[in-house]
Amino acid sequence: MNPKMSELRKKAMALPLLPGVYIMHGKGGEIIYIGKAKALKNRVSQYFGSQNNHPEKVRRMVDNVDHFEYIITDSEFEALILECSLIKQHTPKYNILLKDDKGYSYIRVGEGDWGKISYVLQKSDDGAQYIGPYKSSYYVKSAVEEANKIFMLPTCNRKFPQDFRKARPCLNYHIKQCMAPCTGRVKKADYREAVSQALDFLKGGSSNSVKLLTEQMEQAAENLEFERAAKIRDRIAAVKKMGDKQKVVANKVLDEDVVAGFSNDGKICFQVFRFEGGRLFDRESFIFEIGDEAADLEEFLLRYYTLRSDVPKNIALYREYDGIEDLSRWLSEKRGNKVNITVPQRGEQAQLVAMCRSNAAEALAQQKGATVREYSVLEELRQLLGLENIPEYIESYDISNLAGTENVAGMIVYKNGKPLKSAYRKFKIKGFEGQDDYASMAEVLQRRFEEYYNAEDSDEGFGKLPDLILLDGGKGQVAAVREVFDRMNISVPLFGMVKDDKHRTRAVTGEGGEIAINSRRQVFTFLSKMQDEVHRFAIGYHHARRKKNTFKSSLTQIDGVGEVRAKALLKYFRTIDNISKADLEELEQAPKMTKDCALAVYRYFNPENEN
Template identity: 85%
Template sequence: MNPKLPELRKKAMALPLLPGVYIMHAKDSEIIYIGKAKALKNRVSQYFGSQNNHAEKVRRMVDNVDWFEYIITDSEFEALILECSLIKQHTPKYNILLKDDKGYSYIRVGAGDWGKLSYVLQKQDDGATYIGPYKSSYYVKSAVEEANKIFMLPTCNRKFPQDFGKARPCLNYHIKQCMAPCTGRVKLSEYRESMEQALDFLKGGSSNSVKQLTTQMEEAAENLEFERAARIRDKIAAVKKMGDKQKVVANKVLDEDVIAAFSDGTKTCFQVFRFEGGRLFDRESFIVDSGESDTEEFILRYYTLRPDVPKNIAVDTEWEGMDEVARWLSEKRGSKVNLTVPQRGEQAQLVNMCRSNAAEALAQQKGATVREYGVLEELKELLGLDTLPEYIESYDISNLNGSENVAGMIVYQNGKPLKSAYRKFKIKGFEGQDDYASMAEVLTRRFEEYRRAEGGEGFGRLPDLILLDGGAGQVHAVRDVMEKMDIDVPLFGLVKDDKHRTRAVTGDGGEIAISSRRQLFTFLSKMQDEVHRFAIGYHHARRSKNTFRSSLTTIDGVGEVRAKALLKYFRTIDNISKADLEELEAAPKMTKDSALAVYRYFHGGDSPQE
């Protein structure tokens, strides 16, 4: 914690209740954060009060503040203008900084008769033909991909005509997305016609392309070229189908940006959908290292980088000072900008779609899917967690009337089992059956390993959530352990019904029903079944091993110690039964007499000579 907090708070409490901009400095006087405030005293003093309610990013920033300064303005709007200017000038470490990487994109037509169609970010001196530049890389990429599919052009790495007939056509040929010139059976004239039609489609759009294709189809039919006419007819149908898909996206949206965010508690993804003429022409995704989705700061940074501001901007959340931001956007555009939070209808659906794509982008970065992230988000809301439970540990106890008392720990990371992190525990502290004491012992040993590891993977990290197979008794037993060891991790139990099915989640505040939440119910049920399978599997393995060991102790001269040593040395009873006398004598803890007794036990009393 910053040792200068009391001094900084005292200085903050002396600030005026006026609008302005505050500037945070580190020890070397580097500017690390710039913000605006409607009332400087109220806003700045919040940073230097209790740190418990701050996000991790804010706590890190406050820990590095050595001193701050401020500039008073006549209005909050003037503060906003000044804040944008200062951030652009100093690029502070803890502000949201977006890289303006919106370069130009080109459509590339490869050199030669059999050139391929692709999209690139830079022109090369390679003899190819380049069409562009285009501002939206998303639009160019999508358009080229659609053109290649519709007109069945190859996208593989094979070179023509060098690779004619060298290999069988790939999957794209079989699903009718490539004419397969690699077979050597496609005429050059046919290939060039498809390439020209694809370029007409990219240059003129779907409506002009349909007109031109229709003319070509009619000409082919008049010339009795029915096969060619049929191919063109199929291309017309594909172009129309693609156009229909685009219309479904936003048939009432004209010029508009849609902005939404998704946060997992540690990172936030902002997604921007840009519409023009009712068509999605660009899409951008930005991931920032902050668990707080500060939409206001993102919008200020985003449109500082963009020269054009649309007439309408739809966002997914409201904030104080929204009118000042709309006014700033309007001045930048030169006419009024409508900044809204849609609540119903198509606009609300677009915002939800934008948020879903933000969740998908964040999930993909962590190796998950939006479905898995959706379940984790639902679990977070149900249990009232501060962050998304990306790393979950679940525990179960297994025994038979108090014998072979063991426990299993499984781990789910990003909504999927992480089997490399599974762990087994043999209960050592007592004999007999006591699930509460067993669970307390297991978690005690787990947290002791955490203390010893001092960071890292496995036991070196704390989970975001602990789930116990059991009810309030197990939760209370482990809660006592965590309080004594000063471990702060959300803890809940999974309660089963009389048919051994997951029924509810229990914590300190009673049971929480999950039966009405289908996806969450399925997720938790699978997790509880998995930890039960893992624990009982370990229990059965130990019982089987001890059953074999007990059968060895019936042999004269073989006690518990020798039986255990034999099993450890030979691994299985079958290996012991097949061993010769010399091998048995060479085993640890064995004597000639005991080795002979074991040999005779498995060979019907015969001696080796017999």
């Protein structure tokens, strides 16, 4: 903790209840954070009170504060303008900082009669034609991919005409996304025409491209070139179809940014969709450590539009925050006319925001090695169980025995919605003999968390605290384990997975009773698979134990034969039956056998020949 905490708090409590900007300095005098406030005293004093409610990012910043200063302004709007200016000037390490380093992109047209169209980030002196530069790499990439599909141009690494007839055409030819010049059957003039039409599409957009193609089709028909006219007709249909797909995404959106965020496990991702003329022409993704989500959103928007020279007429956000009116005023002054900021709740705009937020979740999931589908089911599970955070690390337990014999348990782990088999563990019940599933489950979880306390400063294996524990069983198992948790001071969400009479997962049970999951398809499937997996793992260990004991009860009962010798015998003879039928000489020749052991094994299976 910061040794100057009490001093800083005393100074903060003496601040006026006026709007302004506060500037936090580190031990070397450097500026480490700049913020604005409607009431300086209230905002700044929050930093130097209890640290329990602060996220990790804020705690680290407070620990490094040596002193602070402040500037009073006439209004919160003036504070916002001053804050933007100071952050741009000083770039403090704990503020959200965006770099205006987005490079330019180009459309590249390869040289020669068989040149391909591609997108690149830099121009090269290679004889190719370059169109651009474009600010949006997303737009260039998407447009080039569309053009190549519509006009059936190759995107492979083959070079023409060098690679004519050297290999069969790839899958793109068979799904009608490439004319396959590699076959050597495409005329040079037809290929150059397709490239020219694709460039018209890229330069002029779909509507202009349709107009030019229609003129070419009519001209070909007048010249009785019906085969060429039919090809152009198909390309017009493909261009229109691609345009229709864009209309489905943004039917009425003309000039707008859509901004949405998704947070989890100390990180937040902001996604920006940029629409122009009814078309999604750019998208950007930014991931930061999370502080307070509303404050982070405001700070992100200020940084983002500080760097943007162009401001859209409309901005749609995924949530409200207190400073929206000031942001709208600031952006309106920057744009020169009114900027509308909304938080849509229904209709097409709300769908766009939801799509944007889903992409933010996907970006965050990919950074953690998961997919948006896996994250969405974990989010649904979090909501269903009332958890504070998404359960990224889940442990599940099951007991297996046969009439109280070979009492064992299995522990499986799911990380980011997928099995983490390297973390699976097996337990042999040691505390008692006989069948008692409640006591077995309690023993296993006690041993698991004894290992947790022994694994100091470790975040792997038993040293990692799970986000959720699921037991195969009902309220009895949950109650037994809850006693263990209370005794060991363990605070981990705990639930049981309840099966129906057909051994299918039907509900989750906790201290508040059962929670039905049948109506939640994703969660139902996820929990059913997990329950099946933990049952498979536990019963597999149980069968292995039984097999080992059966093995012990036969060969290892013979004098001089231990587990190593018994395994060697089974490997050599393959079955117990073959061992029992082997003569003395064959037994003596087996690996790891002595004459005395061979004689003992022979007499064990042939007691009638002992004389």
